[in-house]
Amino acid sequence: MKLNALILPLLASLPASMAQADGPGSWTGHMWGSGYGFMGGFMMLAFWGALIALVVFLVFRLRDNGTRPPDSDAQEALRRRFANGEIDEEEFRRRKATLDE
Structure with a gap:
C-alpha cells in the first residue's frame, strides 16, 4: 500500500520531467540522465538497488535452501x-x- 503511494506520484511526474529535457548534446543534466531530471537519477538508483537486492536474495537462497537431514x-x-x-x-x-x- 505504501509502495503504491510512492510509485504512482513518481510515475506521474515522468512526463513532466521528460518535457523539461534539454535537446541532444546539452550538458546541463550532468549525472542526472542528460535532461531526464529527477527521474533519471531515481531510475539509476532503482536499477542498482534492485540489482543488489536480487544478488543478496540469491546468495541467501542458495546458501540455505531449508532442507534438513x-x-x-x-x-x-x-x-x-x-x-x-x-x-x-x-x-x-x-x-x-x-x-x-
Whole structure:
C-alpha cells in the first residue's frame, strides 16, 4: 500500500520531467540522465538497488535452501511424543537408538 503511494506520484511526474529535457548534446543534466531530471537519477538508483537486492536474495537462497537431514523431523516428533507423555523413557531410548543407526 505504501509502495503504491510512492510509485504512482513518481510515475506521474515522468512526463513532466521528460518535457523539461534539454535537446541532444546539452550538458546541463550532468549525472542526472542528460535532461531526464529527477527521474533519471531515481531510475539509476532503482536499477542498482534492485540489482543488489536480487544478488543478496540469491546468495541467501542458495546458501540455505531449508532442507534438513531426513531423520531430524523424525527425532523431533519422537522428542515431542516423549515430552507429551505418549511414550515412556524406555520406548524413547529404543526408538532414538533405531533412528541414530
